[in-house]
Amino acid sequence: FFSRRLRKHGFMRAFATPALLLFSIQAAADAATLRTPFPVFYSPSTPDRASRLAAWLSAAAGDWCHALLPPVFPQDFAVTWSPTADSPVRMANSTTGESLFIVRPPFGRLGKQMETVLRLGRSPRNIESSFSAAHKVANAAFHLRAQQCFAARCHPCVASPDVLWAAIFEDDVAFVPGYSPGAARDFPRLLAAATATAAADGANKLQLAVGNAGQEVDLDYSPKKYCAPHARNVTGWDTARLRVCHHFSDSHAFAVSHAHASAVVAAHAALVARDGRGAGACLNPWHSSTCGDDPGVLRDFFEQCDRPKRRQPPSDTRLSCRGLVLAGLRVPWALLHNNTVGFKMAGAHKQDSYGIIARMVKETAVWKQILEEGHATLHRGHAFNATRADEKGRVRREKRREAQRAGKLTSLAKGIRAGR
Numbered sequence: 001f002f003s004r005r006l007r008k009h010g011f012m013r014a015f016a017t018p019a020l021l022l023f024s025i026q027a028a029a030d031a032a033t034l035r036t037p038f039p040v041f042y043s044p045s046t047p048d049r050a051s052r053l054a055a056w057l058s059a060a061a062g063d064w065c066h067a068l069l070p071p072v073f074p075q076d077f078a079v080t081w082s083p084t085a086d087s088p089v090r091m092a093n094s095t096t097g098e099s100l101f102i103v104r105p106p107f108g109r110l111g112k113q114m115e116t117v118l119r120l121g122r123s124p125r126n127i128e129s130s131f132s133a134a135h136k137v138a139n140a141a142f143h144l145r146a147q148q149c150f151a152a153r154c155h156p157c158v159a160s161p162d163v164l165w166a167a168i169f170e171d172d173v174a175f176v177p178g179y180s181p182g183a184a185r186d187f188p189r190l191l192a193a194a195t196a197t198a199a200a201d202g203a204n205k206l207q208l209a210v211g212n213a214g215q216e217v218d219l220d221y222s223p224k225k226y227c228a229p230h231a232r233n234v235t236g237w238d239t240a241r242l243r244v245c246h247h248f249s250d251s252h253a254f255a256v257s258h259a260h261a262s263a264v265v266a267a268h269a270a271l272v273a274r275d276g277r278g279a280g281a282c283l284n285p286w287h288s289s290t291c292g293d294d295p296g297v298l299r300d301f302f303e304q305c306d307r308p309k310r311r312q313p314p315s316d317t318r319l320s321c322r323g324l325v326l327a328g329l330r331v332p333w334a335l336l337h338n339n340t341v342g343f344k345m346a347g348a349h350k351q352d353s354y355g356i357i358a359r360m361v362k363e364t365a366v367w368k369q370i371l372e373e374g375h376a377t378l379h380r381g382h383a384f385n386a387t388r389a390d391e392k393g394r395v396r397r398e399k400r401r402e403a404q405r406a407g408k409l410t411s412l413a414k415g416i417r418a419g420r
């Protein structure tokens with residue numbers, strides 16, 4: 001759906017006065033005689049967010065190439081569900097009818113939260129995971145169409161085959177002097193150097209807004225959620241660190257390689273074509289232990305694909321995400337997720353939920369059946385992976401036994417030679 005809107009709006013659309021300031025930044029970039037600007041996709045949802053974003057992007061006007069996409073709003077999408085245990089949730093463009101996301105039972109993180117709600121007898125009204133929050137559907141659509149545009153090279157900023165990386169910023173990220181690495185005026189150049197280092201080390205995603213307040217990253221008590229220094233930092237940038245973080249959610253701003261954006265688009269197309277049944281059709285390109293899984297809609301959508309192998313060499317070009325984190329010296333992020341302006345669904349009640357989903361979470365009897373049958377559905381969906389994992393486990397166990405037997409024989413031989 002994004003391509004028609006991009007053509008209609010000439011790649012840009014001024015919806016409020018602050019957006020005109022963003023256009024002036026673009027004009028300044030076009031007039032500058034600097035080397036190749038770093039492409040950045042964004043789509044302000046409110047005038048205030050447009051102003052905030054323009055304020056710090058303008059410091060490096062000539063070094064950014066602005067791919068300003070039309071704004072996306074929750075009411076742009078039609079969300080449907082039938083009150084049966086086997087019905088998927090479908091999210092489509094409300095104007096064109098184009099299918100964007102299909103999430104089948106048991107609905108990923110939302111299903112896990114509903115399971116907890118039913119087990120503890122709590123109210124489901126506070127659930128805001130995945131598509132239960134309308135603004136998260138719009139956010140996922142922005143992330144998708146930015147990567148679709150990059151993959152198809154639909155914008156002048158990414159038209160050249162020489163453009164190998166692009167940044168994607170949500171509209172509430174901010175550069176914070178004294179905390180973010182470098183200076184705002186130099187940030188595109190830092191990003192170019194950091195992505196070159198990341199690419200050389202086998203990464204295809206560089207995360208920038210990681211571990212903000214309220215996000216569980218690098219926890220002392222968690223054996224899974226931790227960060228470690230990367231093997232090297234970005235040469236020439238003393239205030240920047242490269243880190244490897246594991247099992248985190250933040251993905252508010254990142255740079256992605258063209259190859260990986262293309263992989264995301266291909267997996268999305270395969271899932272939509274198979275009506276959300278991804279077993280054997282695609283590998284999950286969105287999440288791995290080193291990549292953030294936000295937005296939640298994309299996490300739950302792509303979880304319907306097969307899981308990539310855990311261990312892959314840097315030369316492996318399959319669909320798995322291999323991430324690094326760019327951070328400052330004092331904080332675990334390069335850009336702050338400054339979510340100070342709530343963006344909710346338009347309407348008389350300003351509720352951030354689609355009506356059908358608000359009713360869905362109250363269908364207790366249906367949810368019990370969803371969770372009973374959904375786990376079986378999820379198991380069947382990953383049956384190929386499960387069978388393959390069982391076979392690999394059997395092979396590993398056999399190799400361990402062989403190694404143990406060899407070890408005992410070696411110890412025995414050493415003992416004989418030693419005269420014991």
